[in-house]
Amino acid sequence: MNAPAPPGGAAHSQGTMAGSESGSTQLILRNGLVISMDSEIGDFTAADVLIEGTKIQAVGPRLVSDAPSIDCTGRIVMPGFVNSHHHMFQTALRGYWSDALSADYFTQSRQGEKAAFHVYTPEDVYWGQYAGALEQINAGTTTVVDTSQCTETPEHTDAAVKGLISSGVRSVYAFSPKAHGSTPHPSYAHPADITRLRETYFPSDEQLVTLAMGSPVNEANWRLARDLDLPIYSHVNDEAAGLHVEKLSQLGLAGPWNTYIHCTGLAASTWRVIANTGGKVSLSNMVEQTLCTGMPGMQPALDHGIQPSFSTDAVSLGPTDFFSQMRAAYALQRSRIQERAIREEVIETDMVSTRDILRMATIEGARAVHLEDKVGSLTPGKEADVVVLNPQLLNAAPLNHVVGAIVMLMDTSNVESVIVRGRVMKHAGRLLGVDVASVVAELQHSAEGIISRSDSPRVLLTSCRS
Numbered sequence: 001m002n003a004p005a006p007p008g009g010a011a012h013s014q015g016t017m018a019g020s021e022s023g024s025t026q027l028i029l030r031n032g033l034v035i036s037m038d039s040e041i042g043d044f045t046a047a048d049v050l051i052e053g054t055k056i057q058a059v060g061p062r063l064v065s066d067a068p069s070i071d072c073t074g075r076i077v078m079p080g081f082v083n084s085h086h087h088m089f090q091t092a093l094r095g096y097w098s099d100a101l102s103a104d105y106f107t108q109s110r111q112g113e114k115a116a117f118h119v120y121t122p123e124d125v126y127w128g129q130y131a132g133a134l135e136q137i138n139a140g141t142t143t144v145v146d147t148s149q150c151t152e153t154p155e156h157t158d159a160a161v162k163g164l165i166s167s168g169v170r171s172v173y174a175f176s177p178k179a180h181g182s183t184p185h186p187s188y189a190h191p192a193d194i195t196r197l198r199e200t201y202f203p204s205d206e207q208l209v210t211l212a213m214g215s216p217v218n219e220a221n222w223r224l225a226r227d228l229d230l231p232i233y234s235h236v237n238d239e240a241a242g243l244h245v246e247k248l249s250q251l252g253l254a255g256p257w258n259t260y261i262h263c264t265g266l267a268a269s270t271w272r273v274i275a276n277t278g279g280k281v282s283l284s285n286m287v288e289q290t291l292c293t294g295m296p297g298m299q300p301a302l303d304h305g306i307q308p309s310f311s312t313d314a315v316s317l318g319p320t321d322f323f324s325q326m327r328a329a330y331a332l333q334r335s336r337i338q339e340r341a342i343r344e345e346v347i348e349t350d351m352v353s354t355r356d357i358l359r360m361a362t363i364e365g366a367r368a369v370h371l372e373d374k375v376g377s378l379t380p381g382k383e384a385d386v387v388v389l390n391p392q393l394l395n396a397a398p399l400n401h402v403v404g405a406i407v408m409l410m411d412t413s414n415v416e417s418v419i420v421r422g423r424v425m426k427h428a429g430r431l432l433g434v435d436v437a438s439v440v441a442e443l444q445h446s447a448e449g450i451i452s453r454s455d456s457p458r459v460l461l462t463s464c465r466s
């Protein structure tokens with residue numbers, strides 16, 4: 001391979017283009033098995049993807065170009081995954097609440113001055129965001145929405161934004177109220193600080209990291225977001241929150257700018273409002289099942305004509321790679337439709353396919369995060385967020401069903417190369433310009449500090465039986 005210049009370390013500026021400030025640098029992915037996720041372009045058993053600067057220039061067989069190349073023979077080339085909801089500050093607490101139910105998680109993380117989320121320093125936030133973003137890139141997720149909730153002080157919020165920008169991931173920073181349970185910083189309040197954030201970090205919508213409003217279903221916050229022309233991300237975890245959405249819809253505040261997270265336990269009337277107003281849906285199929293917050297909304301969304309996107313939710317609860325999310329969604333929907341067929345004594349044929357699942361993990365995700373004009377498919381003119389998967393490993397070879405292998409068989413070990421906005425972030429299975437060991441050491445240090453300052457117990461071996 002003629003390797004392009006590495007990204008030049010972990011520090012990326014918001015305006016930097018791929019390999020060149022002029023945007024003229026080219027890169028071509030040669031002879032890959034291309035899954036474009038663009039119905040007009042389709043798939044190819046052997047084709048090239050030409051990248052110029054930050055954008056996809058062309059997709060097709062035997063493109064004429066003398067650009068530096070990556071040989072993708074025997075590899076799958078596809079758009080990066082889009083994660084429509086994450087809480088990345090939690091990365092140092094990875095897996096801490098693996099056994100928790102919903103009440104445990106919310107109580108232990110937020111209730112009281114010494115709850116885990118209230119003892120974070122800005123440094124803890126920075127390393128959580130930075131490492132969490134690298135984890136996303138490493139696993140082939142090129143766009144992630146950070147529904148940030150560790151907004152204790154302006155310094156915490158600044159650290160969150162800087163962690164995202166430093167990583168080089170494409171991200172939407174959804175500025176959210178702090179996890180409740182203690183007194184806000186006196187000089188600071190959500191959502192008012194969103195104006196300062198916009199002026200300081202987000203002067204343009206063309207940046208790699210952009211701004212959104214994260215808010216519960218709240219009239220004042222939604223009005224402010226509409227005034228600022230920002231997308232709105234809202235956790236809608238139960239029927240009451242859904243009924244509140246219906247009320248705000250009557251005020252003209254519900255529309256295609258809304259992304260509704262979880263959508264568990266919603267009334268049919270709420271689903272109809274979401275569908276009729278063009279609202280987007282973000283489902284965390286894995287965590288919603290393990291945390292027992294309610295049955296994920298996959299089937300009701302489909303029943304109402306809504307194509308859902310997928311999200312990981314909190315890393316303290318479960319995995320944040322998209323292979324896990326796709327399998328959780330696929331298994332759940334197939335089992336639910338089968339159960340319904342048995343209960344209603346009908347032959348049910350409305351099963352989702354692995355291609356449906358891959359579509360939800362890519363282009364539907366792009367629609368749910370309001371970036372469908374930029375990412376989600378390998379379409380000339382879109383920004384070059386591309387993943388190269390290696391199926392020639394023991395978990396995926398021989399390759400008999402390409403999309404089936406991505407959804408049912410693969411994991412992060414198959415993610416060979418990752419490109420974000422034309423910049424190679426991972427190549428030959430390694431993140432470029434990142435000292436992973438030192439990042440892990442920072443996370444370990446952060447985890448020890450958070451646990452020692454909080455009233456949270458150490459849980460390292462609680463499930464072991466000797």
Ligand SMILES: [Zn+2]
Nearest residue numbers: 147235313314
């Ligand atoms: Zn969440």
